[in-house]
Amino acid sequence: MSTTPSSEKPFNIAVLGQGAVGSEVITTLHGDASHLEERAGRSLRLAAIFRRQPELAGTFYEANPELYRSLDAILDDPDIDLVCELMGGMDTARRAIEGALARGKHVVSANKKLLAYSWPELLAQAEKQDVQMRFEAAVAGGIPILNSMASGTHGERMHEMRGVINGTTNYILTQMEGKHLEYGQCLQMAKQAKYAESDPSDDILGRDACQKLSLLIAYAFGKHISPDQIPTTGIVDVALKDIEHAGSMNPPMRVKLVARAEVVDGQIIARVGPELVLASSPIGQIPANLNAIELRSDLNAKGNFFQGEGAGGKPTAASVLSDIVNIARTSEQGYVSPFGRPVQEGHNQPDKRPHTFYVRFVIHDAVGVVHDMTAVLKRHGINLNSIVQLPYAEKMLDNLPFFITVEDTDEATLQRALGEIAALPFNAETPQYIRFERDDLWRKKEDDRGAAQDEAETA
Ligand SMILES: NC(=O)c1ccc[n+]([C@@H]2O[C@H](COP(=O)([O-])OP(=O)(O)OC[C@H]3O[C@@H](n4cnc5c(N)ncnc54)[C@H](OP(=O)(O)O)[C@@H]3O)[C@@H](O)[C@H]2O)c1
Structure with a gap:
């Protein structure tokens, strides 16, 4: 079988940004790209690079100074077929992508933040210009989840998707559990290990996962739901005592930052x-350095599980290069929707379904605390499932952790009840709650008990 590229004219690629991801893409395109060319069916050429400080590229810059050009020179060059935006950020990246599309160039980007908010306008522009735009690397770095979907x-009719799609928070939560350290200490460790940026707000507040979820929803369900519509909570209020208490539950549980979207009665319910x-489930077992996404559909009800490196120069470059090859192979077709399906505007619905929750209180020890607390819960129709106060030393009397789990209740009702409890004088800290991933856990135990009893009676 011939592996010779079929087209004579090379497909000219400009790479914007030469950081963790860009430098890997550049190294592959500039080195032996025969495996890419074989799949693309044509030769691929690294035609230009744009960055603010080329000299930071060291020996690569010294050996190839002619590759470095200004953004305008790249955009205005009619020979450039594809612009690969790997700078990140909003303003320059947007100008570059819009400028490339306006001049009839294909675009690949890994810029989840820009894409999550702007893909409808950018893809409309790509369609108008009859060029392609792809962004596999924007979600879960090296996992080819978008193109798979x-x-x-x-x-299939997809009905549920959930994932651990932010590496920084997964690293922090895993370190808290493994090293028995508080959140703040683990955030510092994440910064030192380069798992967190110097400003980690987007990660720890859940915004990064929310932006990625917004993109995933378009692929899975054909709806555009802006990140602003998705209720998002980060991990800043997760304490070591939550993680330790979760581990002592039966069955043992683990805290993960989960991005999820479901279709319920034809409506999308998404949250982060x-x-x-x-702890024993695939999602509970995701290691600190990996991402994972689970998809469930009418025909794959037990779920397909994708796990891999969600960040890092090389894995992310693999996704970028895959997009480049896909476009080079099909560029003659003109615009092709990257979603593989039509996508319409959608609305996220509030989740009014009942769920089970864990709540942590930290209280000043006093007579009647449980009575006062349960009186409020009772007034809101919330049924307690368990109540745990660990043995404590005298020095903890003013700072006493106290854990409850509650049976099926909707989140808004729980929030109202906790708001009332928070106003009572015995609180040393604001009560915090975490939802259980599976509401059937406690009921399942009941079923198991029932089944065991039936069996015993039959025997
Ligand atoms: N790193 C990952 O693991 C990962 C994973 C998934 C997605 N992504 C996405 O991939 C993109 C690139 O990430 P990265 O980690 O490679 O970033 P990075 O290491 O910070 O590199 C950014 C590069 O872009 C250049 N640059 C930044 N702003 C620029 C501007 N305004 N004009 C010109 N050049 C500019 C920088 O060089 P100069 O300072 O010299 O300009 C640098 O070469 C981002 O959108 C990111 O969200 C990254």
Whole structure:
């Protein structure tokens, strides 16, 4: 079989940004790209690079100074076929992508923040110009989740998607559990280990996961739901005592920052927040440095599980290069929707379904605390499932952790009840709650008990 590229004219690529991801893409395109060319069916050429400080590229810059050009020179060059935006940020990246599309160039980007907010306008522009735009690397770095959904799930009706798609928070939560350290200490460790940026707000507040979820929803359900519509809670209020208490539950649970979206009665319900997941489940077992996404559909009800590196120069470059090859191979087709399906405007619905929750109080020890607390819960129709106060030393009397789990209740009702309890004088800290990933856990135990009893009676 011939591996010679079929087209004579090379496909000219400009790479904007030469950081963690860009430098890997550049190294591959500039080195032996025969494996890419074989798949693209044509030769691929690194035609230009843009960055603010080329000299930071050291020996690569010294050996190839002619590759470095201004953004305008790249955009105005009619020979450039594809612009690969790997700078990140909003303003320059947007100008570059819009400028490239306006001049009829294909675009690849890994910029989740820009894309999550702006893909409808950018893709409309790509369609108008009849060029392609792809962004596999924008979600879960090296996991080819978007293209899998775009072309590998046509036969299914997707109904649930959930994932751990932010590496920084997964690292922090895993370190808290493994090293028995508080959140703040683990955030510092994440910064030192380069798992967190110097300003980690987007990660720890859940915004990064929310932006990625917004993109995933378009692929899975064909709806555009802006990140602003998705209720998002980060991990800043997760304490070591929550993680330790979760581990002591039966069955043992683990705290993960979960991004989830479900279709319920034809409506999408999406959220990002900490969840108590079964420690033994695939999602509970995701290591600190990996991402994972689970998809459930009518025909794959037990779920398909994708796990891999969600960040890092090389894995993310693999996704970028895959997009480049896909476009080079099909560029003659003109605009092709990256979603593999039509996407319409959608609305996120508030989750009014009942769920089970864990709540942590930290109280000043006093007579009648449990009575006062349960009186409020009773007034809101919330049924307690368990109540745990660990043995404590005298020095903890003013700072006493106290844990409850509650049976099915809707989140808004729980919030109202906790708001009332928070106003009572015995609180040393604001009560915090975490949703259980599976509401059936406690009921399942009942079923198991029932089944065991039936069996015993039959025997
Ligand atoms: N790193 C990952 O693991 C990962 C994973 C998934 C997605 N992504 C996405 O991939 C993109 C690139 O990430 P990265 O980690 O490679 O970033 P990075 O290491 O910070 O590199 C950014 C590069 O862009 C250049 N740059 C930044 N702002 C620029 C501007 N205004 N004009 C010109 N050049 C500019 C920088 O060089 P100069 O300072 O010399 O200009 C640098 O070469 C981002 O959108 C990121 O969200 C990254």
